[in-house]
Amino acid sequence: MSKTFSKDAVASHNKGDSLWIVIDEDVYDVTKFQDEHPVLQRVAGKDASKQFWKYHNEGILKKYKAQLQIGSLDTKKVVEPTPASAPEPKKAAPVAQAAPADYKPAATSEPQDPYGDLIPFADPSWYQGYSSPYFNDSHAALREEIREWVDTEIEPYVTEWDEAKNVPDKIYKQMGERGYLAGLLGVKYPEKHTPYRVKSVAPERWDLFHEMLLTDELSRAGSGGLVWNLIGGYGIGCPPLVKFGKKELVDRILPGILAGDKRICLAITEPDAGSDVANLGCEAKLSEDGKHYIVNGEKKWITNGVWADYFTTAVRTGKPGMEGLSVLLIEREAGGVSTRRMDCQGVWSSGTTYVTFEDVKVPVENLIGKENQGFKVIMTNFNHERIGIVIQCVRFARVCYEESMKYAHKRRTFGKKLIDHPVIRMKLAHMARQIEATYNWLENIIFQCQCMDETEAMLKLGGAIAGLKAQSTQTFEFCAREASQIFGGLSYSRGGQGGKIERLYRDVRAYAIPGGSEEIMLDLSMRQSLRVHQMFGMKL
Numbered sequence: 391m392s393k394t395f396s397k398d399a400v401a402s403h404n405k406g407d408s409l410w411i412v413i414d415e416d417v418y419d420v421t422k423f424q425d426e427h428p429v430l431q432r433v434a435g436k437d438a439s440k441q442f443w444k445y446h447n448e449g450i451l452k453k454y455k456a457q458l459q460i461g462s463l464d465t466k467k468v469v470e471p472t473p474a475s476a477p478e479p480k481k482a483a484p485v486a487q488a489a490p491a492d493y494k495p496a497a498t499s500e501p502q503d504p505y506g507d508l509i510p511f512a513d514p515s516w517y518q519g520y521s522s523p524y525f526n527d528s529h530a531a532l533r534e535e536i537r538e539w540v541d542t543e544i545e546p547y548v549t550e551w552d553e554a555k556n557v558p559d560k561i562y563k564q565m566g567e568r569g570y571l572a573g574l575l576g577v578k579y580p581e582k583h584t585p586y587r588v589k590s591v592a593p594e595r596w597d598l599f600h601e602m603l604l605t606d607e608l609s610r611a612g613s614g615g616l617v618w619n620l621i622g623g624y625g626i627g628c629p630p631l632v633k634f635g636k637k638e639l640v641d642r643i644l645p646g647i648l649a650g651d652k653r654i655c656l657a658i659t660e661p662d663a664g665s666d667v668a669n670l671g672c673e674a675k676l677s678e679d680g681k682h683y684i685v686n687g688e689k690k691w692i693t694n695g696v697w698a699d700y701f702t703t704a705v706r707t708g709k710p711g712m713e714g715l716s717v718l719l720i721e722r723e724a725g726g727v728s729t730r731r732m733d734c735q736g737v738w739s740s741g742t743t744y745v746t747f748e749d750v751k752v753p754v755e756n757l758i759g760k761e762n763q764g765f766k767v768i769m770t771n772f773n774h775e776r777i778g779i780v781i782q783c784v785r786f787a788r789v790c791y792e793e794s795m796k797y798a799h800k801r802r803t804f805g806k807k808l809i810d811h812p813v814i815r816m817k818l819a820h821m822a823r824q825i826e827a828t829y830n831w832l833e834n835i836i837f838q839c840q841c842m843d844e845t846e847a848m849l850k851l852g853g854a855i856a857g858l859k860a861q862s863t864q865t866f867e868f869c870a871r872e873a874s875q876i877f878g879g880l881s882y883s884r885g886g887q888g889g890k891i892e893r894l895y896r897d898v899r900a901y902a903i904p905g906g907s908e909e910i911m912l913d914l915s916m917r918q919s920l921r922v923h924q925m926f927g928m929k930l
């Protein structure tokens with residue numbers, strides 16, 4: 391913004407037909423905005439910084455700056471930012487470095503440069519100048535690339551999208567073009583099936599910590615609906631296709647999916663079968679000529695179903711129980727597939743859907759895995775799904791904590807700032823200790839996954855991942871509640887300063903119930919871990 395104005399010049403624009411204000415030495419022409427926001431007339435021609443920061447957070451400026459700012463005061467000094475200051479100047483996004491010949495994914499213990507706002511515990515410790523055995527320069531570069539995108543093109547609009555119960559298609563398309571969809575499959579970067587690359591990380595360097603970081607940074611926008619819109623159906627619907635689908639099927643449909651042109655979802659849950667997967671009833675009967683399955687049945691609470699072209703669907707092809715299940719890739723254009731949006735408590739922009747299959751003809755080539763061995767496909771997928779849920783929950787808990795910490799530093803009650811009340815510090819401390827404990831367990835699990843193949847991970851880590859899922863949803867719920875108490879009425883009404891907290895509080899159950907409810911997860915964590923450790927030779 392190159393134009394500068396004197397204080398006197400701004401002061402002369404103090405009437406309805408030309409209304410300027412100053413915020414942090416930047417000049418805003420709010421003439422056209424005053425009908426929507428009449429309070430501005432009270433500060434016409436004046437410095438309104440104090441009043442502005444009392445009632446808004448930085449999200450408002452991110453959204454309106456480009457539209458309303460016309461310049462700065464001529465007294466404004468250009469400050470050279472220090473590395474620790476935020477928001478940081480926009481740098482050109484880093485470019486992928488090809489891995490050197492002797493590259494090993496093992497990370498360095500050298501700390502990365504401090505990054506972000508440096509509020510203690512509001513980001514993982516490796517962001518804040520502490521050493522990490524897992525994250526290296528390629529992760530730092532990816533973090534910057536995603537954060538810039540989320541800060542400028544996503545976060546300012548998330549509330550609007552949530553209210554509209556959708557996210558513009560162009561954002562999903564960008565997920566494909568930026569190479570992010572291809573990086574979210576829990577496997578090596580699928581170079582053969584997409585021309586798109588992640589700008590800051592070479593495909594051969596891509597690992598599970600990059601994948602974790604992608605989901606984590608997307609979750610900073612503080613909306614489960616946004617994250618599920620972008621990766622909710624894809625992140626659980628596509629991996630089974632890639633890992634267990636036949637080559638011809640994968641070659642035919644995967645490129646369109648990775649490009650963000652086609653959408654895929656996972657259809658397992660039914661009106662009468664949720665966590666109790668082995669009991670599902672959607673039926674697939676082989677045709678007499680053995681070329682097709684004919685599918686009839688219903689699926690409920692299917693994320694992204696309203697927009698999906700493909701449904702990775704659990705069906706019954708054999709006897710009752712887990713040994714009669716198979717997984718089919720159902721294509722909407724086959725006909726007989728109808729979808730309707732469901733109204734839910736949270737994750738509004740995720741497109742929760744009721745799906746009906748009526749005599750849908752599915753070629754046998756679309757069988758994912760083997761007939762009647764679908765339970766293994768479903769179980770393998772659960773680990774990936776649950777880890778995704780954990781990453782989101784930990785970041786959402788951090789968002790609740792970070793927003794509370796910022797608000798506690800400006801809101802005054804009984805003559806002092808909230809942060810100066812011990813009872814508020816106690817709340818923040820309880821939030822931080824749970825966030826850090828959960829996050830550090832998550833990092834360990836990601837590292838274990840990186841050291842094992844799928845089957846070994848399903849067996850050995852299934853119990854721990856189930857326990858961690860419950861830990862993360864309870865941490866999220868706790869932090870949403872405590873943040874809500876700190877924000878008071880502002881988190882009870884929608885939008886505004888407490889808007890993220892109100893939305894996240896509504897999203898909590900969407901994490902605590904699907905992917906295995908807390909109760910089932912905690913029980914499984916014991917059953918599975920005991921079974922595995924018995925095989926290890928556990929002595930009791």
Ligand code: HEM
Pocket residue numbers: 411418420427429430432433438441442445446447450454458880885886887
């Ligand atoms: C560039 C200037 C401004 C913009 C773009 C702006 C925008 C907004 C928006 C979009 C809201 C709705 C709630 C939200 O999303 O946060 C809002 C609320 C509000 N604004 Fe502003 N505003 C500006 C300046 C000001 C100033 C200078 C004042 C005070 C003199 C002010 C006082 C308020 C108040 C009292 C609320 C209601 C807060 C609440 O419900 O808790 N605004 N503003």
